Amino acid sequence: MILNMGPQHPSTHGVLRVMLEIDGETVVRIMPDIGYLHTGIEKTCEAKFYQQVVPLTDRIDYLCPLTNNLCYCLAVEKLLALEIPPKAQWLRVLLNELTRINSHLVWLGTHALDIGAMTVFLYCFREREDVLRLFEAVSGQRMMTSYFRIGGLALEPPMDFLDRVRDFVRRFPARVDEYENLLTANPIWEMRTKGVARITPEDAVALGASGPTLRASGVDFDLRRDMPYSSYDKFNFDVPVAQEGDVFARYLCRVRELRESNKIVEQALAGMPEGPIKAEAPKVVLPDREKMKTQMEALIYHFKIITEGFSVPAGEVYQAVESPRGEMGYYVVSDGTAKPYRVHMRSACLANLQTLPAMCEGRLIADVVAAIGSIDIVLGEIDR
Amino acid sequence: MSLKPAITDLEQLKEHPAVACLERGLPGSIEAAKFEHDEMSLYIERSSIREACALLRDHPSCPFNFLSDVTCVDWYPAEPRFEVIYHLLSIRQKERVRLKVRLGDDAPSLDSVTPIWPAANYFEREVYDLFGIRFLGHPYLRRIQMPDDWEGHPLRKDYPVEGYR
Numbered sequence: 001m002i003l004n005m006g007p008q009h010p011s012t013h014g015v016l017r018v019m020l021e022i023d024g025e026t027v028v029r030i031m032p033d034i035g036y037l038h039t040g041i042e043k044t045c046e047a048k049f050y051q052q053v054v055p056l057t058d059r060i061d062y063l064c065p066l067t068n069n070l071c072y073c074l075a076v077e078k079l080l081a082l083e084i085p086p087k088a089q090w091l092r093v094l095l096n097e098l099t100r101i102n103s104h105l106v107w108l109g110t111h112a113l114d115i116g117a118m119t120v121f122l123y124c125f126r127e128r129e130d131v132l133r134l135f136e137a138v139s140g141q142r143m144m145t146s147y148f149r150i151g152g153l154a155l156e157p158p159m160d161f162l163d164r165v166r167d168f169v170r171r172f173p174a175r176v177d178e179y180e181n182l183l184t185a186n187p188i189w190e191m192r193t194k195g196v197a198r199i200t201p202e203d204a205v206a207l208g209a210s211g212p213t214l215r216a217s218g219v220d221f222d223l224r225r226d227m228p229y230s231s232y233d234k235f236n237f238d239v240p241v242a243q244e245g246d247v248f249a250r251y252l253c254r255v256r257e258l259r260e261s262n263k264i265v266e267q268a269l270a271g272m273p274e275g276p277i278k279a280e281a282p283k284v285v286l287p288d289r290e291k292m293k294t295q296m297e298a299l300i301y302h303f304k305i306i307t308e309g310f311s312v313p314a315g316e317v318y319q320a321v322e323s324p325r326g327e328m329g330y331y332v333v334s335d336g337t338a339k340p341y342r343v344h345m346r347s348a349c350l351a352n353l354q355t356l357p358a359m360c361e362g363r364l365i366a367d368v369v370a371a372i373g374s375i376d377i378v379l380g381e382i383d384r
Numbered sequence: 385m386s387l388k389p390a391i392t393d394l395e396q397l398k399e400h401p402a403v404a405c406l407e408r409g410l411p412g413s414i415e416a417a418k419f420e421h422d423e424m425s426l427y428i429e430r431s432s433i434r435e436a437c438a439l440l441r442d443h444p445s446c447p448f449n450f451l452s453d454v455t456c457v458d459w460y461p462a463e464p465r466f467e468v469i470y471h472l473l474s475i476r477q478k479e480r481v482r483l484k485v486r487l488g489d490d491a492p493s494l495d496s497v498t499p500i501w502p503a504a505n506y507f508e509r510e511v512y513d514l515f516g517i518r519f520l521g522h523p524y525l526r527r528i529q530m531p532d533d534w535e536g537h538p539l540r541k542d543y544p545v546e547g548y549r
Binding site: 034035038040042043044046047078079081205206207208210219221226227315316317318320327329331333341342344346350351353354383384 | 388390420421423425449450451452453455457458469471473475478480482501502503504505506507510514527528529530531538539543545547
């Protein structure tokens with residue numbers, strides 16, 4: 001029998017349609033069907049100026065908007081050969097890791113909810129509320145922050161921002177203990193997730209899986225540590241790796257990543273450098289408002305950047321960052337004008353979704369729900 | 385960070401593992417090379433793309449076992465119009481390389497690399513859907529993002545941003 005799961009389904013984490021060919025309760029074939037959230041973002045980017053693309057990038061992987069911003073800004077800054085000041089780089093790391101915590105909280109809450117643990121969902125969203133308030137404090141927006149701009153950050157963070165982050169970071173490890181208390185040694189959780197949807201490391205690499213989906217199968221690779229960007233090489237953190245490659249292993253990897261991200265934020269707070277938050281590039285970076293209102297050149301630059309954009313030297317760049325889901329890459333091709341010629345987003349989820357047949361064929365239907373949750377997909381990134 | 389000029393001379397780039405491997409195993413497959421922004425781009429001859437990918441995946445010391453991405457750029461109205469781009473990553477050596485294949489306009493087609501990296505499956509479907517490039521040997525070449533009965537290939541440069549519907 002062919003059963004259709006989705007696109008409207010509480011467990012598909014978005015508008016994913018999965019066609020299941022089943023024999024009794026066993027899945028014989030599984031075929032994901034995507035494209036329900038396709039909005040042509042890549043095409044739209046070609047019609048916008050470079051700085052106008054930044055808000056579009058927020059909406060691609062909408063659970064980690066700052067990571068998208070970071071990847072795109074790093075790519076264009078590479079094309080422009082801009083030197084980003086250390087304070088901006090450290091704040092980018094700090095906010096990136098808060099975004100990772102945010103994204104993993106959604107993953108944990110919804111994944112646990114799919115499998116039946118409703119309390120975890122509410123606990124995770126309680127912490128997420130704190131992080132969203134931090135994002136609102138710094139950028140004015142809870143989710144689609146667009147806070148990282150080409151050349152640094154959009155605005156100076158408020159004066160009490162770092163204290164609020166410090167407060168969150170102090171409270172957070174106890175919360176992770178709460179989630180683990182509810183799930184990790186829970187016999188129901190273990191029965192539903194141990195040995196379920198296993199994938200071998202060779203298959204995972206061959207299918208292009210990255211991030212926790214790859215690390216849970218034993219492949220120790222994390223872009224933050226192995227190919228660092230934006231001063232990640234100055235931070236000390238462990239990269240959780242598991243060996244079994246099943247849903248439980250992916251769960252453990254991500255929960256440990258919550259703790260590691262907390263560690264990174266603590267280090268960022270402790271060692272935050274002083275200095276400007278924007279690069280020294282008047283033709284690319286908007287001037288401060290006071291300068292814009294008092295100096296003629298600043299006013300002219302402001303006007304030119306907003307109405308005509310800035311031209312980027314011709315070339316191409318592929319910048320990859322470690323998003324909460326895996327390797328998120330931006331391939332930006334410039335033809336020397338103020339609008340990008342081509343922007344392509346390498347979606348971590350699209351590649352991770354390809355592991356679904358390898359994980360689910362031959363298993364029970366209920367395991368499909370656990371598997372989809374454990375891959376942690378976001379349809380905005382898959383479909384763009 | 386100043387803008388360093390691109391290095392396009394193949395002689396200077398011979399130490400890069402990908403260049404060395406292809407020069408030795410498949411001479412003549414590299415049409416041109418470019419090293420810019422610390423990234424290596426190799427223009428590969430169209431008929432040797434599958435063999436080149438297999439050689440790179442099975443490289444003894446720097447295996448490019450991870451296919452990051454397959455995408456395409458439309459250079460309309462310049463000829464050759466399409467450029468299919470493969471981003472490879474060697475997990476062991478933490479080395480990236482970009483392979484580019486230039487295709488002309490009428491019925492552009494290319495060998496699929498799904499036998500080498502199954503990861504190419506969805507990426508090549510997306511390139512087919514949005515650009516119209518057929519991948520020969522692909523197990524299931526259907527539209528992936530656009531509806532199945534869509535006409536036209538939206539990411540081509542002669543397709544308007546607003547679309548037709």
